[in-house]
Structures are given as structure tokens and as C-alpha cells.
Amino acid sequence: MKKIGCFLCLITGCGLAQALVAEDRPPDWPCEQILVKEVPAAVVWAGPSIDGLGDAWEKDKAVKKLVEQFVSPYYDLDAADAVVADFSSKQDPSQKDHKLTLLFAGVLQTLNEERKKKLDGIMRYARGQAARANKLSGELDEMVQLQEDPSQAAQERLALMQKEMEIKQRMFDEREDFIQHLCTRPMVVEERLGVLARSIAYYLD
DSSP: OOTTGGGHHHHTTSOHHHHSOOOOOOTTOOOSSOOOSSOOHHHHOOSSOOTTTTTGGGGSHHHHHHHHHHHOTTSOGGGHHHHHHHHHHTSOTTTHHHHHHHHHHHHHHHHHHHHHHHHHHHHHHHHHHHHHHHHHHHHHHHHHHHHTOOSHHHHHHHHHHHHHHHHHHHHHHHHHHHHHHHHHHHHHHHHHHHHHHHHHHHTOO
């Protein structure tokens, strides 16, 4: 029996997000899913510990090449299992598990770094949207004041602001809708990590 263990649940039907421990929710995190800054190895990996390996995977040319290949968003994950099988078959039996563990360590580190960039991008976007909301709120307050001013200058200013507000409001709403798309990007990385972890773990002795 291959050493996949109960962690399969975490990388298939159960989903990574349900298995991760949430960080304290920052005020600029706009997504419904919990915020987890890094996916721990234990959540997706039932193989040997990667503690202490650090960047050792980068020193192994074959492993590094596979990591770079696997983590690309353009790489077809359906092909990963056959590639891992071929890689595994070429290893010395005494080193096979170590090599596969190095491969996983590289995939985990690289995808966690990619995932962090996406998390940071989401929060920057959310902060920008919050700043736009504050600006629109200030302009709406000004429009309320202008409505109480019967002067021609005030009414002309009000008419201009109303036209501009329609455009700004539409753009704001479009950006707000786009947040939901941004929120799916870390999940795509998590799914790639889960699939790769399962493929690599399958060939452990």
C-alpha cells in the first residue's frame, strides 16, 4: 500500500482551505475564504519530513528542472504523474524517497511563494478599492451640500458631479466584482499543489 494516507482527503474532495488554520483576518482581506499565508507541508504531504531541507532541492539539477516545469501555470497537470513515475524509476532505490521528498519540497516552496504574491496582490487591490470608496463617500457628501445651495454655480457643479459620479460608480462596481475573480487565484495554486503532492507521494516506498 502506498503511503498516501488520510491526507488524500485534504487534497481532493475535502479541499485545502478546510484543512488550514486561519490567520487573524486583516481588515484589507476581501475574500470569503479564510486567509492562510502559507500552506504547511503536513496538510498535503504524508511522506518524510522536509524539515531542514531548505533549498537543497535547487542543488539537484534534475529535481530543480522538474520543479520549474511543474509549478508553471501553463503545465498540464494530467502529464505530471507519468513524469514523476519516470523520474522515480530512474533513482537508486536507497535514494528514491529522498529525491521525491526533495521534489515535493521544491514544489511546496515555489508554489507557496507564488501563492503569497497573489495574496499580497489581492490585499493591495482591496486597499486601493477602499481608498476609492472613501473618495466617493467624500464626493457624495459634497453633493448633498450642493443640493442645499440654490446658487447657479452650486447647481452647475452638482450637475457635473452627478454625471461624473455615474461613471465612477460603475467603474467602482466593476472593480468590486473583479475581487471575486482575484480571490480564486490562490485557490488555483492550492489545487496545483495538492495534485502534485499526491502524484509525488504515490511513488514513495
